Amino acid sequence: MLFLIIKRILLGLITLFIVSLITFVGTEILPGDACTTYLERQAFGEQLEACYRRLGLNVPAYERYVSWAVNAIQGDFGYSLSGEMPIKEVLGPRIKNSLVLASAAIFIGIPIALILGIVTALWRDKLPDVAISTVTIFAMTIPEFISATLLILIIAIWLEWLPGIVIVPTDVSFLELLPNIILPVIAIAMIMTAHMARMVRSSVIQVMASEYVQMAILKGVPYWKMVFKHVLPNALLPAINVVALTIAWLLGGVVVTEVVFNYPGLGRLVIESISNRDLPTVQALAIILASIYVSINLLADLMTLMLNPRLKTLQIRK
Amino acid sequence: MTEIIQKVKNLSIGFKSKKGEEILILRNITTNIKKGETVGIVGESGSGKSTLALAMMGYVKHGLYTIGGECEFNSSNLLKMKNRDLEKIRGRKIAMIPQNAGQALTPNLKIGYQIDEALQLHSDLKEEEREQKISELLNKVRLPSPETIALRYPHELSGGQQQRVAVAMALAGTPDLLLLDEPTTGLDVTTQAHVLELLNFIAKDTGTSMVYVSHDLGAIAQVSDRIIVMYSGEIVLEGPSRDILKKPIHPYTYGLLKSIPKLSLAGLPQSMPGSQPQPGTMHRGCSFFDRCDFSEEKCKNNSPQLEYLKELNTSVRCFNHKSLMNDSHVNQTVNKIKTSFLDKEILNLSEVSISYAKQKILDQVLNRISDDNPTVKDININIKKGETIALVGESGSGKSTILKSIAGLLRTKEGIIKFDQDRNLSSDLKERDPNDLRIIQLIFQNPDESLNPNHTVEEIIAQPLKLYFGLKGEELKKNIIDLLEKVRLGEFYTSRYPRQLSGGEKQRVAVARAFAAKPDIILCDEVTSALDVSVQAAVLNLLQQLKEDFGTTYIFVSHDLAVVRAISDRVAVLYQGRLCEVGPSKDVYKFPSHPYTEVLLGAVLEPDPDIKPKLVAEDIVEEKPPQKGCSFQGRCSRILGDICKNEVPPWQITNNGNSIRCHIPLEELQKDQIN
Numbered sequence: 001m002l003f004l005i006i007k008r009i010l011l012g013l014i015t016l017f018i019v020s021l022i023t024f025v026g027t028e029i030l031p032g033d034a035c036t037t038y039l040e041r042q043a044f045g046e047q048l049e050a051c052y053r054r055l056g057l058n059v060p061a062y063e064r065y066v067s068w069a070v071n072a073i074q075g076d077f078g079y080s081l082s083g084e085m086p087i088k089e090v091l092g093p094r095i096k097n098s099l100v101l102a103s104a105a106i107f108i109g110i111p112i113a114l115i116l117g118i119v120t121a122l123w124r125d126k127l128p129d130v131a132i133s134t135v136t137i138f139a140m141t142i143p144e145f146i147s148a149t150l151l152i153l154i155i156a157i158w159l160e161w162l163p164g165i166v167i168v169p170t171d172v173s174f175l176e177l178l179p180n181i182i183l184p185v186i187a188i189a190m191i192m193t194a195h196m197a198r199m200v201r202s203s204v205i206q207v208m209a210s211e212y213v214q215m216a217i218l219k220g221v222p223y224w225k226m227v228f229k230h231v232l233p234n235a236l237l238p239a240i241n242v243v244a245l246t247i248a249w250l251l252g253g254v255v256v257t258e259v260v261f262n263y264p265g266l267g268r269l270v271i272e273s274i275s276n277r278d279l280p281t282v283q284a285l286a287i288i289l290a291s292i293y294v295s296i297n298l299l300a301d302l303m304t305l306m307l308n309p310r311l312k313t314l315q316i317r318k
Numbered sequence: 319m320t321e322i323i324q325k326v327k328n329l330s331i332g333f334k335s336k337k338g339e340e341i342l343i344l345r346n347i348t349t350n351i352k353k354g355e356t357v358g359i360v361g362e363s364g365s366g367k368s369t370l371a372l373a374m375m376g377y378v379k380h381g382l383y384t385i386g387g388e389c390e391f392n393s394s395n396l397l398k399m400k401n402r403d404l405e406k407i408r409g410r411k412i413a414m415i416p417q418n419a420g421q422a423l424t425p426n427l428k429i430g431y432q433i434d435e436a437l438q439l440h441s442d443l444k445e446e447e448r449e450q451k452i453s454e455l456l457n458k459v460r461l462p463s464p465e466t467i468a469l470r471y472p473h474e475l476s477g478g479q480q481q482r483v484a485v486a487m488a489l490a491g492t493p494d495l496l497l498l499d500e501p502t503t504g505l506d507v508t509t510q511a512h513v514l515e516l517l518n519f520i521a522k523d524t525g526t527s528m529v530y531v532s533h534d535l536g537a538i539a540q541v542s543d544r545i546i547v548m549y550s551g552e553i554v555l556e557g558p559s560r561d562i563l564k565k566p567i568h569p570y571t572y573g574l575l576k577s578i579p580k581l582s583l584a585g586l587p588q589s590m591p592g593s594q595p596q597p598g599t600m601h602r603g604c605s606f607f608d609r610c611d612f613s614e615e616k617c618k619n620n621s622p623q624l625e626y627l628k629e630l631n632t633s634v635r636c637f638n639h640k641s642l643m644n645d646s647h648v649n650q651t652v653n654k655i656k657t658s659f660l661d662k663e664i665l666n667l668s669e670v671s672i673s674y675a676k677q678k679i680l681d682q683v684l685n686r687i688s689d690d691n692p693t694v695k696d697i698n699i700n701i702k703k704g705e706t707i708a709l710v711g712e713s714g715s716g717k718s719t720i721l722k723s724i725a726g727l728l729r730t731k732e733g734i735i736k737f738d739q740d741r742n743l744s745s746d747l748k749e750r751d752p753n754d755l756r757i758i759q760l761i762f763q764n765p766d767e768s769l770n771p772n773h774t775v776e777e778i779i780a781q782p783l784k785l786y787f788g789l790k791g792e793e794l795k796k797n798i799i800d801l802l803e804k805v806r807l808g809e810f811y812t813s814r815y816p817r818q819l820s821g822g823e824k825q826r827v828a829v830a831r832a833f834a835a836k837p838d839i840i841l842c843d844e845v846t847s848a849l850d851v852s853v854q855a856a857v858l859n860l861l862q863q864l865k866e867d868f869g870t871t872y873i874f875v876s877h878d879l880a881v882v883r884a885i886s887d888r889v890a891v892l893y894q895g896r897l898c899e900v901g902p903s904k905d906v907y908k909f910p911s912h913p914y915t916e917v918l919l920g921a922v923l924e925p926d927p928d929i930k931p932k933l934v935a936e937d938i939v940e941e942k943p944p945q946k947g948c949s950f951q952g953r954c955s956r957i958l959g960d961i962c963k964n965e966v967p968p969w970q971i972t973n974n975g976n977s978i979r980c981h982i983p984l985e986e987l988q989k990d991q992i993n
Contacts, residue, residue, distance in 0.1 A: 209380070211421040218375055218416075219487065220409030220439050223401065229435075233426045308426075 008301055012294040019290040020072070020283075024065050027279045055079070068283075077284035080273075087284045090269070095288070098265035100177075101184055102254055106247060109189040110196065114236075117200025121235075122227065124205060132197070139194035144253045148187040148260040155183060165262040184261045188253045192246050199242045200235070207235040237308055244300030248293045323495055323527055324351040324374055324412075329387035331369055331378060332597075341598035343369050343382060345551040348624075351495065356521055356528040358542030358559065360535055362574075362594055362850040363821075365548040371497045371531045373397065375412050376404050391495075410440040413488035417500040419480035423472035430468030433487050440491035455486040459516060477713075478509035485516065489524070496528045502537055506712040507879065511921040511931040514540050533850065535578060536923030539563055540930070547571050550594050550605045553624060557632030560927050567632065567639045569610045577855035579884035581922055584904055586862055586884050589855035593820045604636075612638045662703045663739060664871050665724070665839060670697040670733035672716070672723050672895075691945055692731050694719050694895035696966075703838075706865065706872040708886035708903070710879060710918070716895030717875045721841045724873065725760050726750055737838075756786045759832040763844035765824035769816040775802070775827050776812040782834040801830040804867075805860060822853035826860065833864060842874045846881060858885055879922050883907050891915045893950050894943035901976030911978050911987045914950045948981065956982060 035051035042048075052058045056067070071078065077087035116136065120129040139147075156164030166180045207213060208231060216230045255267030262268075266285065273281035326349050332342040344366045351357055351374075361367045372379065373389050376396030388395040391412065396404065408414075416422035423432060430452055437448045456464035459482040472480060481501060488496055498517070502510040518541055521528055530541050538545060538559070545562045547555040547570065555568040566572045573590040580587075592609040604610070604617045617637060624635045636642070673692035694716040701707050709717040722728040724735060726747035735743040743754060759782075762768035769778055779798045783789045789797055799809050805826040816824055825845065832840050842861070846854040862885060865872060876882050882889060882903070889906050891899040891914060899912040910916045913934075920932035934955050943949050947963040954962065958981050967981045972988070980987065 211416060211418060212424040214377075215414070215416055215422040215484075216424065218372075218377060218408050218414040219436055220405045220407070220491070221435065222405055222439075229427065230424045234424065237426075 004305070005302060008298055012298050015294050016287065016290055020069060020287055021065075023283050023286040024068070027283060028061055030279075072284070072287060077287075078280045080278055080281045087281055090281065091266075091284065091288070094264060094266045094269045097263065098254055098258070098267060101181060101188065101258070101263065101265055102247075102250060104181065104185045105189040105192065105250065108185065109193040110243065112189075113193045113196035114200055116193070116197040117239075118204055118227075118232070120197070120201045121204030121208065124208075133201075136194040136197050139190050140198070142191070144187055144191060144256045145260055147190055148184070148257050151183050151187055152260070166264070181263070184257050184263055187257045187260070188250060191253060192250050195246050196239070196243055199246075200239050203239050204231060204235040207231050210234075233307075237304060240303050240307075241300050244296050248296050251289060251292065320355075321353040322350045323353050323391070324529075325388075325390040326350070326370070326374065327388050327390065329370070329373060329389060330385040331366075331373060331382055332385050333382050335598060339598065340385065342385065343551055343597055344373070346387070347553055348387075349546060349553065349556065351527055351529060353494070353527055354525050355543045356530060356541050358538035358545045359529060359531045359548060360533065360538050360545060361548035362533055362852065364550070364594055364597070366551040367531045367533075367548050368499050370548070371414075371499055371529055374495070374497055374529060375408055375414060377408075405439075409436055409488075409493070410491040411493055412495045412497065413491055413493035415481075415484050415488045415496060415498045415501045417503055419484040420472065420477060422484060423480060425472055427471075428468065429470050429472065429475070429483050432472075433468070433483070433490055436487050436490035451490070455489055456483075458489065458520075459483070459486045461486070477505055478513065481505060481509075481513055482516070485513075485520070489520065492524070493526060496526050498528060498530045500532050500534075501530075503532065503534065507877065507923075508712065508917060508921040508933075510537065511923065511933055514923070515931075515933060517541060534923070535563070535575065535851075535925035539925045539927050540923055547574075551597065552605060552635065553633070554606070554635045555633070556624075557630060557634075561630060561632060563925055563927060565643075567630075567642045568634050568636050569612045569638070569642065570606050572642060573609070573611070574852060575925060577852045578925055579855070579858075579878075579880040580924060581880050581883055581907060581919065582924075584883060584907075586859050587855045589859055590852040591856075593822055593850075593853060612636075612641065614638065663700050664703040664737065665699075665701040665743075665873075666734075666736040666739070667697050667699045667701075667720075667724075668734050668736070670720070670723065670735060671695045671731040672719050672728060673731045674719075689731065691943060692895070693943075694723075695943070697733070697897060699890060699897075699900065701839075701871060701873065703871055704865070704869050705887045706874055706885055708874040708876065708882040708889045709892060710876065710882050710889060711892035712877070712918070714894065715892040717892055718843055719895065720892075721760070721843055721873065721875055724839075725758055725841055726755070752786065756782075756835045757838045758841065759835050759837040759839075760841045760843065761825075761828050761832050761845050764848045765816070765821070765828045766848075768828055769824060771816055773815075774812065775807075775814050775816075775819075778816075778827060779830050779834050782831060786835050797834070801834055804833065804864065805830045820853075821849050822856060825849060825853075825857055829857070829860065829864070833868065833870075836868075837870065839871045839873060842872055842876075844876055845874075847876065847878065854881070861885065879919060880924075891918065896943065896949035897979060898950060899976060899978050901972070901974065901978075905972075905974040905976050909972075909974070909976075909988065911972065911976060911984075912950075912980055913954050913956050913982075917953070917955075948979075958982065 035048055035055060035057060039047055039051060056064065068078065075088060077091070079085065080087045080090050116132050120132050123129045152164040155161050162179050162182055164183070166184070213226065213230055216226045221230065254265065255270055257263070258265045258267035259271055266288070269281070270285050272278075273285065326347055329344055329347040330342055331344040332340055335341050347370060359367045359370060369379070369382065373384075374396070376389065376399055378384060378397070384397045389397050391407065396407070423429070433452050433455060434448055437443060437451055441448075441451075443451060452468055453464040456467055461467050461479060461482050467475070467479070467483075472483070475483065484501075501517070502513050505513060514537060517528070520526065521541070528541070530538060532538050542559045544557065545559045546553055547562065547568065549570050555562060555566065555571050562571060563575065566575055577587050577589055590609055595605060595608070602621070603619050604613070604622055607613050607617050610617065614637065622635050622637050624633050625639070626633045671692045672694040673689040675689035675692070697720060699707070709720060711717050719728065723730050724743070726743065726745070729746045730744050733744070737743050737754070737757065741754065743750070743758075747755070776798055779801055780794055783794055783797050798812060802809065802811055807823060807826055807830070811819075811823070816827070819827065845861070846857050849857060858881065861872070864870065874882065874886055886903045888901065889903045890897060891906070891912060893914050898914045899906060906915060907919065910919045917934045920934050923931055936953060944951055947965060948954070948967045951957060951962045961981050965981070967979045970978050970980065970984050972978065972984060978984070978987065
C-alpha cells in the first residue's frame with residue numbers, strides 16, 4: 001500500500017518534470033526571448049547584452065534550466081517581464097482569487113451533482129428524471145463563454161440583480177466580494193455539475209441493476225436503507241475519479257470565465273502573459289497548472305484505493 | 319394432508335414487445351408448495367424457472383409485469399402487496415439463496431454486517447445476542463472460524479464460502495420457505511456436492527420448505543422430493559422426484575434425461591434435435607412439437623392441457639403420455655465412440671512448467687522467468703494423432719493454462735512442447751510462423767465472446783480460409799458453405815450475425831471456424847459448459863463426427879467429468895498444476911486410483927436419486943501449490959506422513975497402463991477400490 005502511494009507520487013513528479021522540460025524547450029525554440037520582447041526596437045548591441053546579463057540569459061540553456069528548476073522548486077520563478085516584479089508576488093493573489101472561484105464552484109457543484117444524479121437514477125424514466133436530465137444535457141452542451149455571456153445579459157443587464165463584471169478589488173471582505181463572484185461561479189459550475197450528475201446517474205443505475213441490490217431487496221431491506229447502505233457506497237466509488245477529472249477539466253473553464261467576467265485570477269493571467277510574451281510567467285503558470293492537475297488525480301486515486309476494500313486487501317496480500 | 323404454504327394460481331408473467339404485443343415468459347402456472355417439502359424446478363435456460371421462483375417472493379424483474387394470476391402466501395397475494403408489507407415477508411418468511419453469491423453479496427459490506435442486517439430486520443435480538451447468533455449461523459453452514467469470517471469482505475472468500483455465507487444469511491430470518499436459484503452452479507464439483515449435502519441437512523434440521531431451481535438434473539435429484547419440469551414458460555411435468563427421474567412420462571423430460579452423459583456409460587449421449595422456442599414465437603399447438611419424437615398430427619394445432627394422473631400423483635402436459643408410460647425406463651443408448659487413433663505421436667509436452675509470476679526488470683533483461691513455485695509444473699504428456707485427451711481438475715488446476723501454452727498465448731517457463739517430433743512450439747505466439755499457428759486451433763467456452771458481434775457468419779469463417787489458404791471469390795464461398803454443412807448449418811446462415819443465432823448454433827460456427835484452418839490439433843476449452851444439456855449432446859456428437867472425418871486430435875478441457883467420460887480416449891487429472899493420474903478414460907473412471915481422482919469422481923452428481931455422491935475430502939481451497947512434496951497433500955485423506963510433505967511422489971504404472979503419481983504403493987491403492 002505504502003509502496004503504491006510512493007510509486008504514484010513518483011510518477012506524478014516525473015510528469016511534472018517532463019512538463020517543465022517541454023515548456024522550457026518550447027520557450028527556447030520560440031523566436032525572440034525575454035530581452036528582445038522587453039527592449040523591443042532597442043534590442044541590439046550593448047543594451048541587449050546588458051539585459052541578457054541582468055536576466056542571466058547569457059549562459060547555456062541547460063544551465064539555465066537547472067538553475068530555473070532549482071529555484072522553481074523553492075517557489076522562486078524569477079522575474080515577470082511586464083512590471084519587472086518577482087513572479088511569486090504576481091502569482092500569490094491570483095492563485096488565491098482563482099482558488100476562491102474554483103472552490104466555490106466545487107463546493108456548490110459536487111453536492112448538487114450528487115443529489116441530481118441520485119434523484120434521476122432512483123426515479124429513472126419518471127418525471128423527475130426526464131425533467132432534470134433534459135436540463136443537464138442542455139447545460140452540458142453550452143460552452144462557458146456562451147453561458148457566461150447569457151448570464152451577464154439576463155441577470156446583470158436585463159434584471160440588474162448582480163454586477164456583470166468584477167469591479168471591486170479582490171482584497172475586500174468576503175461579503176462585499178460575494179455578489180461579484182456569484183455569476184462566474186454559476187458559469188463555471190454549470191457544465192461541471194451537469195457532467196458529474198450524468199456520471200453519478202449512470203453509476204447508480206448500474207449498481208441498482210446489480211445482483212447484490214436485488215438480493216438486498218429480497219432480503220427485505222427497506223428501500224432507503226438499501227439505497228444508502230448497498231447502493232450509494234458502491235455507486236459513488238467509481239465516481240470519485242470522474243469528479244477528479246471534471247475538476248481538473250474545470251481549470252479550462254476558469255480561464256474562459258475569468259476573462260469574460262474580468263476577474264483577476266490565474267486564468268486571466270495566463271491570457272495576459274501569453275499576449276505580453278511574458279515567457280517566465282507562462283512557464284511558471286504551466287508548472288503550477290500541471291501540478292494542480294497531477295495532484296488532483298493523485299488524490300482521487302488514493303481515495304479510491306482507501307475506500308475500495310477490494311483494492312485495499314489486494315495490495316496488502318501482494 | 320400437509321399444509322400448503324405457497325399457492326401459485328394461473329400465474330402469467332411477460333413483457334410488452336416493441337410492437338406492443340404481450341409476450342409471455344410464464345404461461346398459466348399453477349402449483350402448490352407444501353410445508354417441509356423440497357421441490358425442484360428444472361428446465362433449460364429461458365424456460366422461466368427463475369422468473370417463477372422470484373414471483374414466489376413477490377418480485378418481478380424490471381421490464382416484466384404480471385399479466386394474470388397470483389402467488390398466495392399466508393392467504394395474501396404477494397404480487398399485489400405493497401413494498402412495505404413485502405419487506406416484512408422477504409427474508410423473514412421467504413428467503414432467497416442466489417445463484418452467484420459472489421455477485422449477490424454487497425462488495426463494500428463485511429460478511430458479519432450483511433448477516434446482522436438480516437437479523438436486525440427480522441428478529442428482536444439485542445446486539446450481543448445477534449453477535450452470538452451470527453457465529454451460530456456461520457457455524458451451522460460449516461464455515462471455519464466464524465469470528466474472523468464475519469470481519470471479512472465478500473471478495474476475500476472463495477466461491478464455496480460465499481455460497482455458504484448466502485445460506486447463512488437466508489437462514490438468519492428463520493424462513494418457512496427457502497428459494498434457491500441455481501445455488502451450486504459455478505462451483506467446483508467437490509464444493510457443489512458439499513453445499514448440496516449442507517442444504518439437505520438444513521432442510522431436515524429446520525423443516526423448511528425449499529424450492530430448488532436448477533438446470534442440473536444431477537443436483538435436483540439429490541435434494542428434491544418433487545420435481546417440476548418447465549419448458550418455454552409452462553409446466554410440462556410435475557410429480558414425485560423418483561418417478562420423474564426413472565420413468566419420465568413426458569417426451570421432453572425423457573429426451574433431457576437421455577441427453578445427459580453419465581459416468582457409468584462411455585460414449586456419447588443421444589441429442590435432442592432443435593432448441594427451445596424463443597418467447598413470443600409460439601403460436602398454436604404443443605410448444606415441444608418441433609423437437610418431439612412422439613408427435614402426432616393433433617399436437618401441431620392443439621396445445622395439450624396439464625393433466626393430473628391420480629394413480630401416479632403426477633401432472634403431465636402431453637397427449638401421448640400413455641404410450642410413454644409403458645416404455646419409459648430411461649434405457650440410455652449411447653453412440654459408442656470409435657477410438658481410431660494412430661500410434662504416431664503428434665504433440666509432446668516434456669517437463670513443461672508455466673508461471674504467471676510477473677517478470678522483474680532483471681529477468682526481462684535476461685529473458686527468463688524466475689519463479690520457484692510455478693502455477694504449472696512437470697507436465698509430461700504424449701499425445702497421439704487422432705486421439706481425444708481430456709484435462710480435468712477443479713478451478714485452479716492449471717488445465718486452461720496448459721491449453722494457453724500449447725496455443726502460444728503464454729510462454730512456458732521450462733520444458734519443451736514439440737509438434738510432430740520435430741517442430742518446437744515452446745515459443746510465444748509472436749515467434750511462431752503462420753503454419754505453426756494454423757495447425758493448432760482453439761474453440762472457446764463462450765461463443766458470445768469468441769465470435770465478433772459485428773461480423774456475419776460468412777466473414778467469421780472466411781477469415782482463417784483467407785489467412786492460411788488465400789482463398790478468394792467463388793472458391794472461398796464454396797468452402798464456407800461446405801464447412802457450414804459439415805457443422806449442420808445451412809447456406810442461409812452465411813448472412814446472419816452471431817446475435818441472430820442460438821447458443822448451440824453459435825458454438826457450431828465457432829467449431830466451423832476452427833476446422834476452416836484444417837488444423838491437426840484442436841484445443842477445446844469448456845466448449846459445452848455454456849450450453850443447455852440437450853444442445854450439449856448435439857455439439858459433442860458433432861465434434862466426434864468431425865474428428866472421425868478429419869482425423870483431428872482434440873485436447874479437451876472440462877470441469878464436467880461426465881462429459882469428459884463421454885468423449886475422451888484418455889484423461890489426465892490435474893491438481894494445482896501438477897499431474898496426478900494419466901490413463902485411458904475407461905480405466906481411470908472404472909478404477910480411480912489416485913486419491914484425488916477418487917475425490918473428484920466421488921463428488922459427481924448423477925440424475926438418479928439412488929446414486930449419492932461420496933464426500934471423501936474437505937472442500938478447502940488452496941491458493942498456491944505447496945512448495946515441496948505432493949501437490950495434493952493439503953486435502954488428501956490418505957496422507958502417509960512426512961514423505962508426502964517433503965518428496966514429490968514417483969510415477970507408478972498400473973497393469974492397465976494408468977500412470978499414477980502417489981507415494982502409496984499400487985497394490986494398496988487398487989485394493990481399496992474393490993472394497
